[in-house]
Amino acid sequence: MAGAALDAVSATPIDHEMADEGATVFRDVCSACHYIGGDDPDAGLGPNLQGVTLRREPAWIRTMIANPDSMIASDSIAARLYDEYGVWMVNGGVTAAEVRALLEFLWRADRGPDVNPG
Numbered sequence: 001m002a003g004a005a006l007d008a009v010s011a012t013p014i015d016h017e018m019a020d021e022g023a024t025v026f027r028d029v030c031s032a033c034h035y036i037g038g039d040d041p042d043a044g045l046g047p048n049l050q051g052v053t054l055r056r057e058p059a060w061i062r063t064m065i066a067n068p069d070s071m072i073a074s075d076s077i078a079a080r081l082y083d084e085y086g087v088w089m090v091n092g093g094v095t096a097a098e099v100r101a102l103l104e105f106l107w108r109a110d111r112g113p114d115v116n117p118g
């Protein structure tokens, strides 16, 4: 039963309209510091975001995008990333809807068009 429920969730398709909106926000606000994929995994001021939805929980990602200051101050993973990169992720001032769209965009980048795990 639990397995079936899980399969149903993992089969939910990506909302492409939302993911496209996320792509626009990413280009306008995030791409100054972040790459997704590319030839050089170390390019960019911040971490390459390819695979980020496979290594972090959705809620963690949303909070990091919406409120990086409090995350760097209080979350051990965010603090470790700050130590590693030596750059403070700025608060891009994105709305809740934009954060949600960015998550859809990141899911699509990592998991393809058929898997919205949220």
Ligand code: HEC
Pocket (backbone or CB within 6 Å): 026, 029, 030, 031, 032, 033, 034, 045, 046, 047, 048, 049, 052, 056, 061, 064, 065, 068, 072, 078, 081, 082, 083, 085, 086, 087, 088, 089, 090, 092, 094, 102
């Ligand atoms: C000024 C540069 C900068 C901008 C702009 C920026 N970030 Fe970041 N981001 C960073 C840095 C640097 C880190 C690593 C933590 C730290 O040092 O603050 C990070 C960490 C992250 C992480 C966690 C990565 C991981 O490996 O766990 C996510 C997710 C993220 N950023 C998403 C975004 C999104 C989405 C945007 C656009 C709304 C954005 N960032 C804008 C610099 C930036």
